[in-house]
Amino acid sequence: MRAWGYLAVLGVLLSMSLGCGASAGSAGPGGAQATAQGFTQAVSDGNHAQACSLLAPDTKAQLEQGAGKPCRVALAEENLAAADAFENIATFGTMAQVRFAGDTVFVTRFPRGWKVLAAGCSPVPEKPYDCRLQGG
Amino acid sequence: MTKTLAPRRFLRDNGLGLFFGAIFLLALAGQALAGWKTFNDEQLADSLGRLSLSDYLTSATFAADVAENWQSEYLQFLLYIVATVWLLQRGSPESKELDKAGLESDEEQKVGDHATSDSPRWARVAGIRTTVFSWSLSLVMGLIFGVSWLAQSIAGRAAFNETRLQRLQDPISWTAYLGNADFWSRTLQNWQSEFLAVGSMAVLSIYLRQRGSPESKPVGEAHTSTGIEG
Secondary structure, X not given: OHHHHHHHHHHHHHHHHHHHHOOOHHHOHHHHHHHHHHHHHHHHHOOHHXXXXXXXXXXXXXXXXXXXXXXXXHHHHHOOOOOOOEEEEEEEOOXXXXXXXXXXXXXXXXXXXXXXXXXXXXXXOOEEEEEEEEOO | XXXXXXXXXXXXXXXXXXXXXXXXXXXXXXXXXXXXXXXXXXHHHOOOOOOOHHHHHOOHHHHHHHHHHHHHHXXXXXXXXXHHHHOXXXXXXXOOOOOOOOOOOHHHHOOHHHOOOOOOHHHHXXXXXXXXXXXXXXXXXXXXXXXXXXXXXXXXXXXXXXXXXXXXXXXXXXXXXXXXXXXXXXXXXXXXXXXXXXXXXXXXXXXXXXXXXXXXXXXXXXXXXXXXXX
């Protein structure tokens, strides 16, 4: 009888781990994709103040410190290429990778929602992505 | 009189299971709290968002940490249960007597025609049900091991990919994770400690004693006596 109790706990654990690829609620993958698309759209529209509001605090700080200018000015000077169509998203816990044609954006989950950790990223074989904009 | 004694008797008759059930829950709660703090400390150090306790309890990181220990514990007992059918250890109370290696006769195992009136029904009926019941302990332990290890692989892959994304690397597939060093490092670090503990228990109990424990020989029993428990 106790063995069945253990099995029930294991079932819960397994279903929990199966759900780990995707987070629940408004902070789930939909939020991650919306943040990444909102960021790339704002950059394409030249609305850099809006794009800056979607950056993770450390990413924004590194951009400002590197350029010695406020975020919206520094972001405008980065001349990030406009992202094309959304391709796919991979979400694991507090992190998501959102692929667009010609760009990859990494977003991370904070208590108040998803923010852009890195953008303007290009793959480098056997190494981390090379990103025009990144924090952490 | 009987009513007031009933709870006390229940506690006495089930003390072993209740004690381990209680310390399991306490240890799991402690692991959850310590793991939550460690996770958030690392997130803070990387300038990333922190998780609430409820989010942490449903995270891949916590699930993988729990499952990797569960699978190794159940594997340990599965191997011990099955290995002691055939493998002997001279002088150990964990071993059967030296002439009893193997599955033993139906008479010794009280199955089929040799079952007694209080034998479990599946031990009496013969056929497939008796065969299944004869292996039921190993089957259930093996099933729990398999499910735990599968859960570890799924949750471990999710936790591993979360870290890879933080490092701006592509995630990997579940099949790729099964061949990844992270999966085998988590697995083997648990297995080696379990195998060491069981092996040392079988050997140390040849020469050492714990008075009153059924896991030990009686204190005055000879070192050469095999298969005798206190």
